[in-house]
Amino acid sequence: xxxxxxxxxxxxxxxxxxxxxxxxxxxxxxxxxxxxxxxxxxxxxxxxxxxxxxxxxxxxxxxxxxxxxxxxxxxxxxxxxxxxxxxxxxxxxxxxxxxxxxxxxxxxxxxxxxxxxxxxxxxxxxxxxxxxxxxxxxxxxxxxxxxxxxxxxxxxxxxxxxxxxxxxxxxxxxxxxxxxxxxxxxxxxxxxxxxxxxxxxxxxxxxxxxxxxxxxxxxxxxxxxxxxxxxxxxxxxxxxxxxxxxxxxx
Numbered sequence: 239x240x241x242x243x244x245x246x247x248x249x250x251x252x253x254x255x256x257x258x259x260x261x262x263x264x265x266x267x268x269x270x271x272x273x274x275x276x277x278x279x280x281x282x283x284x285x286x287x288x289x290x291x292x293x294x295x296x297x298x299x300x301x302x303x304x305x306x307x308x309x310x311x312x313x314x315x316x317x318x319x320x321x322x323x324x325x326x327x328x329x330x331x332x333x334x335x336x337x338x339x340x341x342x343x344x345x346x347x348x349x350x351x352x353x354x355x356x357x358x359x360x361x362x363x364x365x366x367x368x369x370x371x372x373x374x375x376x377x378x379x380x381x382x383x384x385x386x387x388x389x390x391x392x393x394x395x396x397x398x399x400x401x402x403x404x405x406x407x408x409x410x411x412x413x414x415x416x417x418x419x420x421x422x423x424x425x426x427x428x429x430x431x432x433x434x435x436x437x438x439x440x441x442x443x444x445x446x447x448x449x450x451x452x453x454x455x456x457x458x459x460x461x462x463x464x465x466x467x468x469x470x471x472x473x474x475x476x477x478x479x480x481x482x483x484x485x486x487x488x
Contacts, residue, residue, distance in 0.1 A: 251405045254412075255392050258404075261416030262389030263423040263431060265450075265482045277475050278343030278379060280304045284329060284368065285348035287314040290383065290437065293467035294348055295322065301471060308338050329364030335371040344379035344474050345372060351411075358410060362417035369425045380429045381473045382422055383466065384415045386453045386485050391433050394453025394485060399436070419483065428480060430473045434466045435459035435487035442468055443488060452485030459487035 281298060285291040286307030295317060298305045304321045312324040327334025329349060339345065345368060351360045365382065372380060387395040387404060395404070404412055422429050435453060442464035453459050469486055473479060 247405065248401065251401050254405050254409055255400060258388050258412055258416050259390065259392035261413060261420065262384075262392065263419040263483050264390040265423075278303070280306070280342045281344045281346055281474065282306045282308055282325070282338060282342045283346045283348065284308045284364075285350055287311065288348055288350050289439070290350075290463045290466055291348040292317075293463045294346060294470060297464075297467045297471055298346075303471075306338065306342065308335075329367055330360065332367045332371065335367050336374075339368075339371045339377055340375045342377055344381070345377060346470060346474075347380070347382040348470075349383075359414055359417070361411075361414045362421060365418045365421050369421065369427060372427055373425070378428045379474060380422070380425075380427045381432060381470050382418070382429065383432050383434065383470065384419055384483070385412070386433045386435050386459065386487070387412060388416050388419055388433065389483060390450065391453055391483070391485050393455050394459070395435060396454050396458035397456050398458055400455070423481075423483075428477075430479050430481070431483035432466070432470055432473070433483055433485045435461045435485070437461065437463050437466065439463060446486060446488060448479075448484045448486050450482075450484065452487050461487045 281303050283294050286295050287309040295305055295307050299319050299321055306323045306325050307315055308325045308327055310328050312326050325338040327338055349364055393400055419431055436458050438460055440462035446465045
């Protein structure tokens with residue numbers, strides 16, 4: 239790689255990082271409180287067939303929740319349980335959300351897609367429809383997964399992501415997630431944005447770091463999907479991070 243090309247890449251990466259910081263939610267410092275709330279009984283999990291979504295469904299059932307798994311292709315969720323219901327739909331179709339959301343006490347979103355190189359707004363537009371349906375049906379609690387590297391966590395996924403992965407592979411994806419965060423932060427629901435580090439399929443560890451200072455500008459920080467699901471479900475009964483966006487990593 240020539241020096242000029244490297245310089246262009248670095249400048250582009252810095253510009254994108256600034257755009258993600260400005261475009262995502264910025265809540266300043268996050269000081270976990272000790273607040274709690276009544277346990278919801280019925281939760282709707284969006285993106286239930288993804289790798290993190292499956293962890294959410296499994297752990298939610300283990301905790302005794304009644305779960306509705308919302309997915310475009312429910313056949314991918316090879317799971318049966320007396321407290322598990324399936325709702326087929328698409329977040330870009332408001333009618334399917336209008337049918338799925340009523341009767342639930344909380345919504346959890348692990349929404350994702352793999353169209354990394356197309357001009358997609360699935361996260362932002364899908365979340366807009368989720369929030370609208372929640373408000374119409376008076377569902378208050380919303381916990382949404384995004385990623386480190388957005389808003390006031392910009393750059394905290396580490397140098398490999400800052401210089402290569404996000405600029406070269408995921409710029410549209412991350413800009414869409416930044417818009418998603420801003421929509422959530424402007425809403426009237428009881429929202430919590432969870433920003434995990436790089437995800438893996440490791441086992442759930444007993445200790446995980448959370449808050450505004452999670453991550454590194456130098457090395458890649460990681461966390462298992464099992465830990466992410468555990469942390470997300472904890473937010474259904476806690477106000478510690480209400481209306482804030484904690485990072486999450488080992």
